Amino acid sequence: MEPGKGNCETCKRLIRLCGNLDYFPADPEVRLVLIERLHYLARDHQHAKAMIDRWLETQTIAPKVANLVSLAAEVRNVDDELPGGCAVCGGGYWVVVDGLAKRCTCARGEALRQMARRAAERENTHGR
Numbered sequence: 001m002e003p004g005k006g007n008c009e010t011c012k013r014l015i016r017l018c019g020n021l022d023y024f025p026a027d028p029e030v031r032l033v034l035i036e037r038l039h040y041l042a043r044d045h046q047h048a049k050a051m052i053d054r055w056l057e058t059q060t061i062a063p064k065v066a067n068l069v070s071l072a073a074e075v076r077n078v079d080d081e082l083p084g085g086c087a088v089c090g091g092g093y094w095v096v097v098d099g100l101a102k103r104c105t106c107a108r109g110e111a112l113r114q115m116a117r118r119a120a121e122r123e124n125t126h127g128r
Helices: 009-020 028-041 046-056 064-076 107-125
Strands: 095-096 100-102
Touching: 009 028, 009 046, 028 046, 028 064, 046 064, 046 107
Parallel strands: none
Antiparallel strands: 095 100
């Protein structure tokens, strides 16, 4: 996507999802840089969402610009490789069951669980 879009509401919301992670930047200027880099590095908003989803599933600290660069290269647009969703999840990433967000039990949910497991294994194998 084009550079210099610190005002992109979608990317702003995605970075805000990282707000509860350790070392999330308190400085608004640093957060603006993260928003702009996410917007610039992602091919589209689906790719940006996939990047942040991957980060939230595998990390406990807030991403830095260098992490976003790596994520952009590592994360493909997951919707390109996932089966469609069922009537319960509607093709989303999570369903709410008894007040808790969980993966759906359909083929898409299982594929997402497998992807998260592989990512965690890669992180453990590479000592990150």
